[in-house]
Amino acid sequence: MRTLGAGAVALALSACVTSVPPQSAPTPRPAGVPSSTPAPSAPATRSAASLEMSRYYAKVQADLLRNELMRTDGGGPDTPFGARQLATNFEAIALNDEYTDVGGHYVARTQSSSLHKWNIPVRLGLEFGASVPEAQRAKDRATLSALSAQLGRATGHPISVSDRPNFHVLVLNEDERRAAAPRLTQLIPGLPKAAIRSVVNMPSSAYCLVIASDPDDDGAYTTAVAVIRGEHPDLMRKSCFHEEIAQGLGLANDSPRARPSIFNDDEEFALLTRHDELLLRILYDDRLKAGMQPDTARVIATQIARELMGESS
Template sequence: MATARRYRANRLGARATALAAAALVAGCAVAPDPSPPARATGNLPVREAPPEPRSPASADADLRSFYAGVEKQLVDSGRLRRDPAPADLPFTDDDLIRDFVRVALYDEYTDVNGRFMHAERPALLRRWETPVRVAVMAGGSEPAEEAARDRSNVAAFTQRLAHLTGHDVALTDGNGANFLVLFMTTAEREAFANQVHETYPDFAPAVITALRNASIDNFCITYAFWDKTNPSVYSAVIVLIRAEHPAFTKMSCVQEEMSQAMGLPNDSPDARPSLYNDDLEFAVLTEHDAILLRMLYDPRLKPGMSVNEVLPLLPAIAADARAAEERDSGVTLAVN
């Protein structure tokens, strides 16, 4: 795969800002009303104080060491599992229906006075209706080999999303991008936020604030924006993944954030086996999650549907999506 686009840490440059603007200006150069949905992945189980910031280079090195330790702690405790179809966690169609309602028809974050707050609330069904064009941006501090690997992971998962949803999802070199996946350090992320704000001062304040002040206990964050003419249709997405993460954590962030940005904005403690659960039990998209994506893009569902409209359709949709996943995988899913 081609090496990811690179922008120097000390000057992200007009091209980076232009790419972000091109992806977002149609849907949200001015924050929509109501505010755009956004979500953050599960918090890290931090048991020690994060490193104190020093120079940009030393701060990056400290954070890399810190996140490597957190990843090891999670793996050692039995989390970040890599088995997409675990035999110890069977699930029924009723489980799929329950989890779909909670993950697809609730928002996890709410814009409160220009800041995103964790406040779960019911939502209408949302998804993409226009083609999704994914662009990858890497900060200049990321080594070329890491940037190439990250882009390869995004490219492979983009193809998988297209297959699971049946929607037009493809990688682009930046032309027509409306789905940005950013791999940036803290300093690069802050510079990027400042450039977007300077160029577009009315750009969604909550997003600018969150980009500047992303908490150390977030793995990765997604900001999804809807079409001004239809708040149930996505128009643009920014996925922010910390460049300081080790490779495995970054790969997990790619799979969780990109899949949820297709229209599964919430997490649920009952969803298992699933990425869409803040306990971080799984690191890869599970067959349970693949079925939820198939359900979301079933033609019997339409953007803007309420839970009462969706529920009667879900038994047949879940059964059909499960059968499709079984045909694809060649593996019979465990059922209670």
């Protein structure tokens, strides 16, 4: 997963974050697109395609668990790491973008990036497609509430669940996601067509994604939208909440060497680990500023990593 950079938009996919231009007048929400209003008495009927996706992802999760992946223990004696590894992983994950816009399409191409983070309080909000049942909504609300508290502790930054969100989490089934373009442009006016296509045409190999808006192109996010497949079984869906929201806070890239970490496409870990919480602690240290260039941020992050790990400089 990682952030895609296109002007002031960043995109990140999981299995991605995007920065965007200043906001304009909102457009109306179309029928069938997520709403934060109370659940209807009976969910909308799901299509055959959505039901097939549920069967597919249930098998994916079962296969991952059978191979002892998607760990939820946060790492342990088998996953040691020190200050040098923590600093190296921070550079790879926070100071690089995984995606770039090439001819109107996002492609996986890692490139160096300035540091991105939120300077304003993060207000998380959930929206559900009409076909998402109430029992699933209740689980997702509980996940978001617990994760909000966890992220607040890890970062020291104000992060809460709100009915006036600036970080929107959309849980959509297949047909709802394909019809979500008007809602996306309402949430992030001026969103590039390439970012919209990444949501609408998201391949089955992509479990979820996040788009983050940096309207002044100065490294400071002000709005984000995470899109999570409603067809995922519980653990995969919870994993998407953890990874996409953390990436939308500024940890936009993945690294195959990051361990123990969810910022690694090997799926060994399903949920944020102690290592990942330390990456967030580094990112939101006041010594690191939004928009800081990699060469400057790298030196400061290395010192913070040594402090956190109790190692001498």
